[in-house]
Amino acid sequence: MQILTSPAQLQRLEGILKKSLPLALPVYGAVLNITRGNPGDFEVLVDKWPDFGAVLARPRGEVPVNDSYWNTQTAFYRDLGAYRALLETPGCQRWDAAFIIIGLQDGVTTVSQDLARAKGVELDITEYYTYMHPNPSTMPEPRLDPGVRLGSLLPSHVDLLNETWPYGGNARSRRYLAKLLGRFPHVCVQDGAGEPLSWVLTDHFGTGAHGFTLPAHRRRGHMRVALTVAARRAQARGFPTYGHTAVQNGPMQQLQELLGHQRLPGICRYILHNPAMDKDGP
Incomplete structure (x- = not known):
């Protein structure tokens, strides 16, 4: 070794x-x-x-x-x-x-x-499906709704991220999300007051992670914009554009395919060892 x-x-x-x-x-x-x-x-x-x-x-x-x-x-x-x-x-x-x-x-x-x-x-x-875009420069030009803009998440938004992440809601996940937010690129679609509506983070592996749109603001194309901008920025940094999508998350799978992402053969697996030990400390 x-x-x-x-x-x-x-x-x-x-x-x-x-x-x-x-x-x-x-x-x-x-x-x-x-x-x-x-x-x-x-x-x-x-x-x-x-x-x-x-x-x-x-x-x-x-x-x-x-x-x-x-x-x-x-x-x-x-x-x-x-x-x-x-x-x-x-x-x-x-x-x-x-x-x-x-x-x-x-x-x-x-x-x-x-x-x-x-x-x-x-x-x-x-288990997840892995999607990869072969060339983000060919993705359709993103169009923002009036009153909506691209911005940045703030450290104060980490609680919102933790509450909306299906794998979050605890102190360990909050610490992890704060680390992603502070160290890796992200894309955020905001309203006119600067409040987050939709976002995509990036993790240690260059993966697009925690893509989420607030329920009241869905079906308005916000995630489409976030994914497109994130993909183009990743390409500009020299990174591949890819992410793992839950096998039951049909809407996200459909959106990625609409944007030109290709689903890779096989399955990506996150293998948690000793799950009973994975818990917040005293």
Whole structure:
């Protein structure tokens, strides 16, 4: 196991992962963020270098044992056996903590299931469709309604984000959303008074995240504007435009397809290890 730290190593890894898209999307996005200032304070591990068989992007340093929002990781492998060996390497994972691994490859799930069974660890797996836009510059020009403008979310809006996020509503999710808001790009559609109507965040992996429109302001094209602007800005930064959509969220799937996003084959899985430990502390 080796943690890549030098700019030359990370740039080389970035190039290799780019050739492995779309399966390497979340890891590729994490590496892009690391090589562009590392706002998420992440690191990447490989089983060996430079002829690696597996790579894992994870938070750097100590993380709370009860916070999977903080301890969300992602993996990509070229050799499934190498990925299994990497996860079993001492120091790679804390199996007595709550953590999430995101994977677009079925083997990521298989390895977690096998190791969890052997270690007596519970899993909670959530499935998503992954959508990617091949060229955001071709997206239709967004049109804002009169009295509506593009703006920015403020730190004071974190409670609104936490209340409206289906996976939020607790202290850990609030801390996580505050971190996303403060460190990564976002798009917000506001009314004339500057109050948020619709927004899209970005996470550690370059993923479009927490897209939401307030119920009273839906069916007015606000999310269409937010997604289009977010996609074009991501492209301008050199990032791919992609996101994970809940399999039951038909309206968001339809909107993305209308805007030219393409659904990738297969399923993205968020694999939560030790879900019973994932809770607010005293």
